[in-house]
Amino acid sequence: MSSSKLVLGIESSCDDTSIALVEVIVGDRSVEGRVVADSTFSQVIHEEYGGVVPELASRGHLAAVTRVLTSLDIQYSEIDAIAVTTAPGLIGSLMVGVSFAYGLSQRYNLPLLGVHHLEGHLYSSLLGRVELLKFPYVGMIVSGGHTSIYKIHDLGSVQNMASTSDDAAGECLDKVGVYMGLPYPAGRAVATAASEAEALILNGSFDPSQYRLPQVKKLSFSGVKTAFINLYDDLIANLSKDSNACNSKASLSRLDVGTGEIVQEEAPRYSRQDICNIVCYLLLETVTDLLVKYLEPHLEGVNGILLGGGVIANQQLREKIAVLGEQYGTQILMPEKRYSTDNGAMIALAGGMRLLNGLNGDMRVMSRRDI
Ligand code: KG4
Numbered sequence: 001m002s003s004s005k006l007v008l009g010i011e012s013s014c015d016d017t018s019i020a021l022v023e024v025i026v027g028d029r030s031v032e033g034r035v036v037a038d039s040t041f042s043q044v045i046h047e048e049y050g051g052v053v054p055e056l057a058s059r060g061h062l063a064a065v066t067r068v069l070t071s072l073d074i075q076y077s078e079i080d081a082i083a084v085t086t087a088p089g090l091i092g093s094l095m096v097g098v099s100f101a102y103g104l105s106q107r108y109n110l111p112l113l114g115v116h117h118l119e120g121h122l123y124s125s126l127l128g129r130v131e132l133l134k135f136p137y138v139g140m141i142v143s144g145g146h147t148s149i150y151k152i153h154d155l156g157s158v159q160n161m162a163s164t165s166d167d168a169a170g171e172c173l174d175k176v177g178v179y180m181g182l183p184y185p186a187g188r189a190v191a192t193a194a195s196e197a198e199a200l201i202l203n204g205s206f207d208p209s210q211y212r213l214p215q216v217k218k219l220s221f222s223g224v225k226t227a228f229i230n231l232y233d234d235l236i237a238n239l240s241k242d243s244n245a246c247n248s249k250a251s252l253s254r255l256d257v258g259t260g261e262i263v264q265e266e267a268p269r270y271s272r273q274d275i276c277n278i279v280c281y282l283l284l285e286t287v288t289d290l291l292v293k294y295l296e297p298h299l300e301g302v303n304g305i306l307l308g309g310g311v312i313a314n315q316q317l318r319e320k321i322a323v324l325g326e327q328y329g330t331q332i333l334m335p336e337k338r339y340s341t342d343n344g345a346m347i348a349l350a351g352g353m354r355l356l357n358g359l360n361g362d363m364r365v366m367s368r369r370d371i
Pocket residue numbers: 014142143144145146169170171173174185186187188191309310311312313314315340341342
């Protein structure tokens with residue numbers, strides 16, 4: 001026997017105003033999140049500041065939220081509940097979404113559920129598919145604000161196994177990317193620049209094995225960020241030295257394995273763009289390798305891996321985790337790329353799953369709340 005609820009989900013914890021209508025169908029241990037309609041407005045104003053400015057973010061939500069909702073053409077008589085992100089996030093941004101959701105719930109006499117943003121990310125892979133839930137799962141959220149690994153024993157029973165002690169993985173990509181002049185949020189631009197470096201590998205002017213990448217023993221990305229900012233500075237400094245030196249050409253010694261002789265070769269001349277692409281390539285390799293390394297020890301005794309968060313949209317990371325899943329014979333549930341980044345559909349789904357399983361929401365609005 002299955003039961004279903006039509007839930008309106010509202011997400012405004014950071015810089016995306018996102019609202020979605022989702023039919024949540026729960027059967028005997030199965031879940032389906034059918035997205036009926038969704039709409040997202042992403043604020044671009046933060047690009048010029050290289051990061052999210054909280055006051056501008058809350059004003060941006062205020063200006064956008066009614067427009068995003070009306071673009072959906074909702075029949076309120078058909079809705080069963082409203083779910084809204086209450087924590088964690090920017091307090092002003094959260095307050096806009098929560099006040100708006102509260103107003104709607106009063107106007108249309110609908111129950112209101114407060115949903116934890118990370119619970120939304122954890123179940124986001126269940127959007128657009130029917131899945132038989134086989135707990136326990138290991139969950140990994142990799143976003144701009146969080147990098148955490150969870151053991152999910154059952155619905156509503158989530159144990160934090162590890163969290164970054166400093167920067168989140170997405171924050172590390174964003175900060176190094178912005179430092180090099182890429183637009184904020186920089187994750188996607190870093191991935192695009194990294195793929196451009198492949199041309200340099202093919203023409204032999206960039207050999208990734210020549211670089212010593214940072215070794216990190218615990219879940220942490222602050223040191224990685226500093227190491228790559230320093231690498232970028234060093235490569236740019238060499239570039240200016242080269243262009244200042246008259247007549248002298250930088251050279252590179254290479255052992256010719258055929259003749260056994262040391263040959264002198266002209267060192268590759270990189271442009272600023274090449275350097276940015278090279279740093280992005282090495283950064284993405286390092287961050288994705290570390291995420292796989294941190295995840296691996298948690299795979300024993302679980303039936304699957306639930307992934308969520310903006311960085312999970314990264315193709316390279318998806319491929320590396322897919323290989324890990326094959327090695328362990330573990331099912332991998334990844335959200336569609338558009339549901340990896342912040343979205344209202346995941347909030348509607350998490351709210352609906354709570355409702356159908358007799359769990360309460362939490363209406364306390366907080367910048368931080370543990371899951
Ligand atoms: O989940 P999300 O939308 O917001 C938070 O809850 O933080 O994640 C945003 C993060 C940003 O750091 C952004 O640069 C990163 O996700 N991101 C990506 C990609 N798309 C977004 N990182 C790498 N590759 C991508 N394709």
